[in-house]
Amino acid sequence: MPIDVDALVMSNDRLSATCNVLKLAAPAVAAAARPGQFVMVKQDLAAAPLLRRPFSVFEVLRDERGDILGLSLLNQRVGIVTEALYALEPGERLRCLGPLGRAFSLGSPPGEAWMVAGGVGLAPFATLAEALRAAQVPATLLYGGRSKADLVYVDWFRRRGVRVRLTTEDGSRGEPGLVTGALERMLAAGAPPGMIYACGPTPMMRAVAALACRHRCPAEVSLEPVMGCGLGGCYSCVVRVRDERLPAGGRFVRSCVHGPVFPGDRIAWDALAGAA
């Protein structure tokens, strides 16, 4: 049962020129959130732009005693609202509706888990890493960006016992090339994990889904379509899932309620904008 809170901005860490972490005092939303779920945010309800924007719950924030204080968002500047989120100052407020959507499944029996993140696609993996750790599932993060500035929070994952493998397209940190290249090499080198999770640009997720399929490994991807409401009300966020019985080879489901996390092999990738 999602709630909507007018959350105080506790801090805004600008990690690079394009990316920041906003800590929000939204304990009730944070307490209910499961890995992979998202929130719909908006500044003053009456102000432009009109619609909310979806963001993964990044960290669940706790005090020293372990009590939940709120949640953070990992934000990347790409347009009007993400610019405004980059500029927010502590003390300002942000409406935060959630938690929403379907979470990652933790896989049973718990094997090893690999998380494949492209850029700000890292966002859903902080809570997932914590959950995997609690379930004692060994976890690896494969994390790629264009350049070293795109790779943030690496130590955060290391501190939580996650093995980290980095790639950059310009070779400025980690292995040069795409993160899917690193995944391919890992799959070639040994046994596939119990589950591969992926979040990032659509072509990357498509490639991960294909690799996982080829290695008969279950995979889950977290999609990022345009969303109008986040609650299943507007039918804007559909993605075509495969269903061979249907003439179109699949049907549209709302990714805000049936996703944003989907099994990689359920998506009709050809129908997904930007998946080429």
Add this chain to the structure above:
Amino acid sequence: MPIDVDALVMSNDRLSATCNVLKLAAPAVAAAARPGQFVMVKQDLAAAPLLRRPFSVFEVLRDERGDILGLSLLNQRVGIVTEALYALEPGERLRCLGPLGRAFSLGSPPGEAWMVAGGVGLAPFATLAEALRAAQVPATLLYGGRSKADLVYVDWFRRRGVRVRLTTEDGSRGEPGLVTGALERMLAAGAPPGMIYACGPTPMMRAVAALACRHRCPAEVSLEPVMGCGLGGCYSCVVRVRDERLPAGGRFVRSCVHGPVFPGDRIAWDALAGAA
């Protein structure tokens, strides 16, 4: 020739719960402004609300050497933009287009001048007081409000040699009653001044114009109609001025270019909204 500057907010003095003075770094606008002229302001050009809002130039601000630093606005919270101007913080910016409109005439030969202000209608009189002082015209400010909290900047005028006579409707400061009552008593007590200037609620300005007329004293009023552009382009700001030769008894003129200052006896007061 008006200019548009993206003025830095130098300070925001909240004088009461409803009224504040914003100091803006807009030296070029301030240097060109004459008493009674106004500016059209807007926050970020792209942000809502769409249209600019008109404000009298309140003070022209100078440094110790007398060089012009900018101008201030006396703002009263009544709606969306005036709320936002009340909340502005130093370091933020405000678009400021001006100076615009017709200024007060200083009257020749210079006799005595009385300024009649109702509430935030004080705004055009700071620059006027300075101009009168420079022209060595003895000046009196009749200044009324509902309550003492409405009377601001009184010492500012006193320091500039202006005689001040205050009224409040609730009697909490100065003479009890309306400022027009005080004007009536002054006119009854002696010779009328060379010019009466008035700015405030429309019924007040109408009453001042009628009193001035009865005592054969020239008067100028500064009107505050809704203005869309401030430059004569939209024809929204019209006020009917008297012209007995016309069937309607007058014609509409644009108060942004033919005003906002008008001779009190030129206005067709019956046609003015809110003048009853």
Add this chain to the structure above:
Amino acid sequence: MSAVDLAVSCGPLRLKNPLVAASGCFGYGVEYADVVDLSALGAVAVKGLFLEEREGHAPPRIVETPSGMLNAIGLQGIGVRRFVDEVLPQLRAREAVTIVNICGTTVDEYAELARILSDAPGVAALELNISCPNIKAGGITFGCSLRGLTDVVSAVRRSTPLPVIPKLTPNVTDVASFARAAEEAGADAVSLVNTFLAMAIDIESRRPRLSNVLGGLSGPAIRPIAVRMVYECRQAIGIPIMGMGGVMTADDVVEFLIAGAAAVQVGTANFVDPFVWPKLLEGLTGYLARHGHSTVSDIVGAIDLPAPDAARAGREVGPQ
């Protein structure tokens, strides 16, 4: 001051308050059951239903525009039979007053939908979405032709004892003539407005921002046009009006009521703030109480027009 009673009548339809969730902006109602007490709304107009399941348009299906949004959902839907079997019982259990929004591509489809829904328990009224292309008339939208509108309303009227509420499109020259045609064809009320046909282009790719090219504009941007249309229809017809278009706050609700709406639908606002309903109800109650009214109908159509002289002068030269 006496207590305020929000109940309204919309023709034969009795609503506990005048606030209705607009079709297509509230799913089938059940999606919102977690965050909104459905029984506290005047009614819920569910997403437009065809006889059959529909897959809808390819994404992108929405795009934001200044103070508004375009949508081209393409009426994705589960079809009337699954709705009756799977959804209606849930709405009944939640005590939602359910208005079913129906769409067809032929007059017969509308009539068939009406017959099916008349037999289903828990349907309070039928809203006819006539912003669909009339296949037999070469694709021109039913709601853009007086003939098309009349045919649909008459056929549905003959097929059901339920209240019939055609939903007028604003994409016409003279919306009042459509309201009159609806009244004459036996409608119990009309609702208006549906969305304005519009488009947006991505200037970098030069492609339309919606896969369907054209979409419908909703939200605060359209409110002044919608209010005008409600006002015009109120002068033209005797049956009640459900007004809508860009309602975000209780003040907007009141504006539509004063313009002549007997009930007010709320669409896009659900996306911005799913918790808007109690705020609207509270604001409306407060307005009525502050102005000394004990019922909503006191302010329906209560616009205070200027003296006839002024109004006539206005008509002579047109608005600009």
Add this chain to the structure above:
Amino acid sequence: MSAVDLAVSCGPLRLKNPLVAASGCFGYGVEYADVVDLSALGAVAVKGLFLEEREGHAPPRIVETPSGMLNAIGLQGIGVRRFVDEVLPQLRAREAVTIVNICGTTVDEYAELARILSDAPGVAALELNISCPNIKAGGITFGCSLRGLTDVVSAVRRSTPLPVIPKLTPNVTDVASFARAAEEAGADAVSLVNTFLAMAIDIESRRPRLSNVLGGLSGPAIRPIAVRMVYECRQAIGIPIMGMGGVMTADDVVEFLIAGAAAVQVGTANFVDPFVWPKLLEGLTGYLARHGHSTVSDIVGAIDLPAPDAARAGREVGPQ
């Protein structure tokens, strides 16, 4: 990359760039001469002129709405003779390309205005404001009847050698049919859109916010509808289109060009930012250069539509 040439042809009209000040939003042009170099604009469409002086509507004449504004100025104006004697010489001296926007309440008035202006030096074209009520046809707006439009355009066409540009109203069911009628009646180009009929009510006083009750909606709120109408007309006619409605930035100019406008008018933006013109010109030049175009016409109507299959599917079920 070669330099960008902004010059465009709009039928017989040659403009040094496609940006035109929209009628009624730029006074008679001379009001802006202090802040805008009039000779740097493609053209200036002056405020609508009748034969005679007009006093216009009582204030309030404008009211702001979400991302837009309503106006009911009532065509206050100095009449065509004073315009020719007093204003036109100033515009000529400033080297403004002047489009005169004319209005009448009968067909003969339009023709008479056209004759007077044909003899006046310095008029580049006539824009016909047909959003005026036709007195002989009982007050229905010329521009809302195909007959009214055809009569006005034909009469003006016979009365002048100047380029004739009827300005279409968006308050119609099928704007493309009006564009076709204008073309057939001999128009050299069409401009669109004029404002959308709308209203706003003050809920405290319950009075309309405009003294005229109804007003015209302009500004960014209407842009998606205006772009759609330009796109539709572009498919329907061969003569050029001057597109407008809610242009605030160079991106908006480009959107109208891609939708099919050969020139773009800018209205409400003048009120918000009188210094917008150099920004628009610079932004447009930058866009063209960045995309490797040397002329504006390269992108006029250059919309990249989806494959016909998808588009057909779209039409089958309508936008929603």
